[in-house]
Amino acid sequence: MSIHIGAKKGEIADTVLLPGDPLRAKWIAESFLEDATCYNNVRGMLGFTGTYRGKKISVQGSGMGIPSALIYCYELINTYDVKKLIRVGTAGSYQKDLTLGDLVIAMAGSTTSSINNSIFQTAHYAPTASFDLFNKAVTYAQENGLAFRAGNVLSADEFYDDPDDLYHLWSRYGVLCVEMETAGIYTMAARHGVDALSILTISDSLITKVRSTPEERETGFRDMVDIALQVGTD
Numbered sequence: 001m002s003i004h005i006g007a008k009k010g011e012i013a014d015t016v017l018l019p020g021d022p023l024r025a026k027w028i029a030e031s032f033l034e035d036a037t038c039y040n041n042v043r044g045m046l047g048f049t050g051t052y053r054g055k056k057i058s059v060q061g062s063g064m065g066i067p068s069a070l071i072y073c074y075e076l077i078n079t080y081d082v083k084k085l086i087r088v089g090t091a092g093s094y095q096k097d098l099t100l101g102d103l104v105i106a107m108a109g110s111t112t113s114s115i116n117n118s119i120f121q122t123a124h125y126a127p128t129a130s131f132d133l134f135n136k137a138v139t140y141a142q143e144n145g146l147a148f149r150a151g152n153v154l155s156a157d158e159f160y161d162d163p164d165d166l167y168h169l170w171s172r173y174g175v176l177c178v179e180m181e182t183a184g185i186y187t188m189a190a191r192h193g194v195d196a197l198s199i200l201t202i203s204d205s206l207i208t209k210v211r212s213t214p215e216e217r218e219t220g221f222r223d224m225v226d227i228a229l230q231v232g233t234d
């Protein structure tokens, strides 16, 4: 086992879906996978392996924010030989025409985190999705009539900003929405030569201040998980 994941080698699939919330990992395993077994409950950060369309796939809670997500990604890649990381999460909209329940496939991750400053110093690294996973997700969504937006997202270090209207700047530069993990996951995947993709569902809007109901969250989650599972088992 690794420090934060209590699985034996071989118990985790090559492809792992990464919701932030461990209970959402349980919901995905119970609602979409066959023969799912729980391989981790260290710190309550549940992880499951099962099959989807006959192919082995895992789902692991990653926690909130880049530091937490990177602990799980590092251990998945380096201890368990995971090759594809697919984040499934929620995000807050930065654009007027992006509303509750809309799907976003993240081409790139901007960030307020300083993780890359210590590596690249005065230069700026651009964390991007795996083209292969991105292309498969876009193709699947288009072929199945699932509306989506693709573009740049912001991975913020803070959920509660002060001042709370910082979004205007990112919005003006075309950033679609804010969440807290994608830029870190894309950077780590690149560093270790594996594939990563983030698929997000809009759960709130920084512009109109509306929030999804629990029912809306679940419906939105279904389309996102459907795309992630198709891409992960392709």
Ligand code: HPA
Pocket (backbone or CB within 6 Å): 090, 091, 092, 156, 158, 159, 178, 179, 180, 203, 204
């Ligand atoms: N900020 C950061 N992360 C989020 C948000 C938000 O408004 N909504 C969902 N995830």
